Amino acid sequence: MLGAVAGDVIGSVWEIEGWKSPHFEPLIGPECRFTDDTVLTCAVAEALLTDGDYAKHIRAFARRYPRAGYGGNFQRWFRSDRPGPYGSWGNGSAMRVSPVGWAFDTVAETLAEAERSAAVTHNHPRGVAGGQATAWAVFLARTGASKEQLKDEIAARFGYDLNRTLAEIRPRYCFDVSCDGSVPEALIAFLEATDYESAVRNAISLGGDADTQAAIAGAVAEAFYQRRTGVGVPEPIAEQVRERLPDDLTDVLDRFTTGRVRPSSPPPAAE
Template identity: 60%
Template sequence: MIGAIVGDVIGSVHEGSGTKTKEFPLFVEDSRFTDDTVLTVAVAEKLLHGGEYVNRFHRYFHLYPLAGFGGTFIRWAGTFEREPYNSWGNGSAMRVSPVGIAFDTLEDVMSHARQSADVTHNHPEGVRGAQATAVAVFLARTGKSKDEIRSHIESEFGYDLSARLDDIRPGYAFDVSCQGSVPQSLVAFLESESYEDAVRNAISLGGDADTMAAIAGAVAEAFYGGVPEHIAAPALERLDGRLRAIVNEFSRVFGHKIWHKPPRKTHS
């Protein structure tokens, strides 16, 4: 979860800028949390305290209406609509990482990822993006190698994760669909050497930078056993007290599942 939030903050200033390099400062004055962080925290709060996703999402939208939500979500949440709007956008994937941490079986992760998506992103592609992201987080934190993660995601969800970043980057453009951004975000993780490298990889594709860095960062946090303190601290300092309180509570309850791991191999 923290990996997603940090990725969002780092990527926030690159959204729409078409960044095609890995060489950039991690934080600048304008680095901030966006709707990716807000809804990730909403999911975490729901998993901690129960209730319905629709109510959590409405509440968090009205608490942070200027966080950068997409137009369709604004219309849905702003009018307290309760029916989903069949979205295939990557919003379902950007917010789902707490599910991959909180549950201990693949079946539960799949089920709860669908539940978190269905409230808005009930299109098959929206559900697929959320489930693939949550499952990648789950597999990463439960000791699977990158080769095993790649194989499972490809066979279960039909995403092609064989391309190299150097081949994707030149022709890749801003794409908010799950099908056009989740596989690329997962490749950014698979080709990484560290948490920081995964986030830099995702942003360097020049797409929906904050969301792609959130997705890659979530999986990287689980795989590498956390986010380095010197990277996590500047991002978490940008959260307000409300968001930080839920992040801290989620970390107390579920953090043992991913932190303090011994060094591990990055490939099988």
């Protein structure tokens, strides 16, 4: 979960820049901040820690931080007292889902829960798929899959072309908030990485939706490198990111990290 938050914070200053290189300094500058990706990731984690009501917690956290950078449809959704899903295929389902990838013991549970977390807003099939692909990638990474296994399984299930390279994608890539146009590229950024930091730098170097793609790549990278090397998000990065979070979001992060997650999902609520 910290991997997604740190990716969001690092990418926050590059979202409108169209930056096309992994080389930039500083990694975390004074203007870096948390955005909607962090707020909603914490909301999903809070739902997992408590009652499983994604709509309730996502709405509550968004109302607590109403200027974090949400899209227009989502703003209308969280400001409504009786919102239903609005058919989104955007990458909001993927940016917030990483806690699901840590919380369950089987692929079936992970995919089902990722669908539940997406469908309260992003109930379009491609919106659901983006959330599921990201959660499953985190699950595979933390349970010991190799990058080749992860690539093959995600590509086979969701139809993503993960055989492209960043060098091939980068020159023509532009800002794209769709799941189909941003999640595969974020996963490729992870696949070409050598550690957590390079995954985030790779994602930002695409010149697209930098904070969200860095959050997705960072979430998978944290799980993968934590399993492989014992270091997910390096401590210097973690410290700088935590300094930028308010106490309530840090509290969710800490409680989730200690593993106090509800044991199973309730049945989906009627929309």
